[in-house]
Amino acid sequence: MDPPADEFPAVQPGGSLLLAWQVRNRRVLVVGGGNVAAGRILNLLNADALITVVTPAAGLVPEVAHRISQNLITHIDRNFLPTDLEDPAIAMVLTAVDDPLASSTIYTLCKQKRIPVNVADVPPECDFYFGSVHRDGPLQIMVSTNGNGPKLANIVRRQIAATLPANLGEAVVKVGALRKRLRGIAPAPAEGPKRMDWMTRVCEGWSLEELCDMNEEDMEALLKGYGDGVVISYKELRGEQDAIAEGFDGSFGWV
Ligand SMILES: C[C@@]1(CC(=O)O)C2=NC(=C\c3[nH]c(c(CCC(=O)O)c3CC(=O)O)Cc3[nH]c(c(CC(=O)O)c3CCC(=O)O)/C=C3\N/C(=C\2)[C@@H](CCC(=O)O)[C@]3(C)CC(=O)O)/[C@H]1CCC(=O)O
Numbered sequence: 001m002d003p004p005a006d007e008f009p010a011v012q013p014g015g016s017l018l019l020a021w022q023v024r025n026r027r028v029l030v031v032g033g034g035n036v037a038a039g040r041i042l043n044l045l046n047a048d049a050l051i052t053v054v055t056p057a058a059g060l061v062p063e064v065a066h067r068i069s070q071n072l073i074t075h076i077d078r079n080f081l082p083t084d085l086e087d088p089a090i091a092m093v094l095t096a097v098d099d100p101l102a103s104s105t106i107y108t109l110c111k112q113k114r115i116p117v118n119v120a121d122v123p124p125e126c127d128f129y130f131g132s133v134h135r136d137g138p139l140q141i142m143v144s145t146n147g148n149g150p151k152l153a154n155i156v157r158r159q160i161a162a163t164l165p166a167n168l169g170e171a172v173v174k175v176g177a178l179r180k181r182l183r184g185i186a187p188a189p190a191e192g193p194k195r196m197d198w199m200t201r202v203c204e205g206w207s208l209e210e211l212c213d214m215n216e217e218d219m220e221a222l223l224k225g226y227g228d229g230v231v232i233s234y235k236e237l238r239g240e241q242d243a244i245a246e247g248f249d250g251s252f253g254w255v
């Protein structure tokens, strides 16, 4: 007998597959040197990609010229040529040129070579769309409207970001450090389920604000509970620490 329809998540076709694409040390070709290219280049630099920009120097906006002068990107000073796609290291192509014919040609060539491509503002010539991204250290939040309203994506992203605690990126860094230490004290693959259960209970038991405030000693104290499967709360921990800081000797005066 089939299970009831509401037992599994409902499928909502027509969306995008949102992924965190790892382009670190991979070659990306950017075509164009205007403001849109400048935005694409910043996104790529933030993801540690190796970037080649092909575009005439005469059409560079100051931001792209600055990246070139800082040696952060390789610049080929001319219009795009089909031979630019011959480097087998190219993992992705982004075009942002004010020439629809050139854009379409690049798109077709990329398809022939099976290179993923985004042609800025031409959805039918995109293997993937960009989105509006909030960045705070390792935390990234991307909003996509799936082509319906890019400006609305920007507004929704800023509204979401405004509700987040300050230093949330710092909290993410700390959780990362705690997970690393946990793997240090319990490295065995067989410990995986216990590690995951414990980390889940830390993340659920501590509020985002408390995680933001987590310090080295808190991490040490938390990890002491791991063996017995205990997750000490922030309040317990701070209560104890405050008591120690005030010279509390644990006797409640009965000495
Ligand atoms: C999110 C963001 C990321 C980025 O590009 O980095 C992005 N567009 C941004 C801004 C923006 N783009 C446009 C405006 C004018 C206002 C308006 O139209 O709303 C503004 C607002 C502004 O400039 O402030 C015009 C526009 N954009 C596209 C078309 C073509 C079409 O719709 O057919 C047209 C109409 C051209 C025309 O009418 O002639 C298409 C795309 N733009 C996308 C992404 C992809 C879908 C993402 C999604 O829907 O969620 C997609 C499909 C492909 C792609 O380019 O990857 C970035 C905001 C970043 C930020 O600030 O946070």
Ligand SMILES: NC(=O)c1ccc[n+]([C@@H]2O[C@H](COP(=O)([O-])OP(=O)(O)OC[C@H]3O[C@@H](n4cnc5c(N)ncnc54)[C@H](O)[C@@H]3O)[C@@H](O)[C@H]2O)c1
Residues within 6 Å of the ligand: 031, 032, 033, 034, 035, 036, 037, 054, 055, 056, 058, 059, 060, 061, 078, 079, 080, 096, 097, 098, 099, 102, 120, 121
């Ligand atoms: N997604 C967005 O937010 C957004 C916003 C505005 C515009 N756009 C679109 O993105 C595209 C680029 O916008 P922009 O404001 O950066 O344009 P722009 O006119 O400022 O820059 C275009 C750049 O492309 C270069 N170029 C032109 N033909 C080229 C070729 N054959 N080979 C290499 N380089 C070439 C020019 O020299 C220039 O550097 C346009 O199609 C525009 O409609 C997108």
